[in-house]
Amino acid sequence: MSLNSSQWLVRYSRILEIVGDIVKLEVPLNDQGQSRVCFGDLAIIESESYGHLGSFLAQVILLEQSHISLQVFSGTKGLSTHSSIRFLGHSMEAVFSPHILGRIFTGTGAALDHGPSLADEPKVAIDGPTVNPARRVLASKMIRTNVPMIDVFNCLVESQKIPIFSVAGEPYNTLLAQIGAHADADILVFGGIGLTFDDYYAFRGAFDEAGVLAKTVMYIHQGSDPVVEALLIPDMALAVAERFAVEEGKRVLVLLTDMTAYADALKEVGIALEHVPSNRGYIGDLYSQLAKRYERACDYQGAGSVTILSVTTMPGGDVTHPVPDNTGYITEGQFYLHDGVIDPFGSLSRLKQHVIGKETREDHGQIMNTMIRFYAASEEAAQKQAMSFDLSEYDKRLLAFGAQFRERFMDISASMPLEAALDLSWSTLAEYFQPDELLMKQALVDKYLPKKAIAEVENS
The missing domain is CATH 3.40.50.12240 (Rossmann fold)
Known part of the structure; x- marks a missing residue:
């Protein structure tokens, strides 16, 4: 049970020990053998030091029948086992x-x-x-x-x-x-x-x-x-x-x-x-x-x-x-x-x-998967380069794409609305890959891939 408005005025002074910022004390139980204090309840500890009365806010963090442990917020410096304690009857608010x-x-x-x-x-x-x-x-x-x-x-x-x-x-x-x-x-x-x-x-x-x-x-x-x-x-x-x-x-x-x-x-x-x-x-x-x-x-x-x-x-x-x-x-x-x-x-x-493709633009799911697929391929190309294998023309394009991907998207300073990021993704893909290399739905390619990239392929 929590303390009522009259119980909070009761002062307790049976402090058993002070360990670090923890004050351990004993309080009497009620007629049913239950503690009069609830876990999490706040308490005010009053201690007189060098003629000055100080107040310390504390909270109940352990209940063991009549033995209670309080965590003192500001530390126990200045407290003694002769200090008095009164409980406020509620937890932190x-x-x-x-x-x-x-x-x-x-x-x-x-x-x-x-x-x-x-x-x-x-x-x-x-x-x-x-x-x-x-x-x-x-x-x-x-x-x-x-x-x-x-x-x-x-x-x-x-x-x-x-x-x-x-x-x-x-x-x-x-x-x-x-x-x-x-x-x-x-x-x-x-x-x-x-x-x-x-x-x-x-x-x-x-x-x-x-x-x-x-x-x-x-x-x-x-x-x-x-x-x-x-x-x-x-x-x-x-x-x-x-x-x-x-x-x-x-x-x-x-x-x-x-x-x-x-x-x-x-x-x-x-x-x-x-x-x-x-x-x-x-x-x-x-x-x-x-x-x-x-x-x-x-x-x-x-x-x-x-x-x-x-x-x-x-x-x-x-x-x-x-x-x-x-x-x-x-x-x-x-x-x-x-x-x-x-x-x-x-x-x-x-x-x-x-939310992808439902609350967001229809091309979101496709562009997400395609960008990650090409970035994973660029990482594999980077490993081939690190081991001094010959790189194909396609590998070199993958490496260039990977560098742009890190700069434009992965840097935490990059900031842009979702639609702008999707458009930039299409533009980045168009810089390094042909439309038939994207392996995406043709309707989305026709709608979102920059027209210049499509025209260049048709002319070639």
């Missing part, structure tokens, strides 16, 4: 109203941008249940990003949950900011975990420069902030996104970076609680913890949608690392970023077939 658009918050929901106070605005619990599957709508709409390697080859679909797999040092945050700046979503909710100040400032600047900051809500956890705030960022972002989708009917895109940092925070808390570690020291329920967040992506019947695009870094480039490995089982594909480009062979969107 996020402010939700139209006034939060354009605002930036910390993991605890405090304003980071020094804007007007939102204390009187409505709040929503961040640990609500996931959506009833009966209220979910089959994915059938596309979110355009103006990134050709996504829009043309692996469409981002409304209600999809999909990560960007990458490694440290790659420009994954640059790509994420570019997607957020150009995505055709109604609302953008950004959650940054373990960011440097430069990363935070770059995201804010990118959104501001693109003119989307006014429809964006940002939740920021920097590397110097308490680890428990890292655990709250995804829940804060997703709770607000869900409310915008359900109550306002908005198409919401949630951007999260980096979910590996989130998993590392889970591991750090688990170690402090002396949990038995699982694979590589991560907690045993890592899959469930990740799935609980990702499964909040949804297209709501009669309302809006929540789409989740996250970054998952792979330590050492190891895709079998517990975080990307578990993520791959939960999500619907991945974008694979390495060497500064989105790899067409490592990337996959399992929902793209719901």
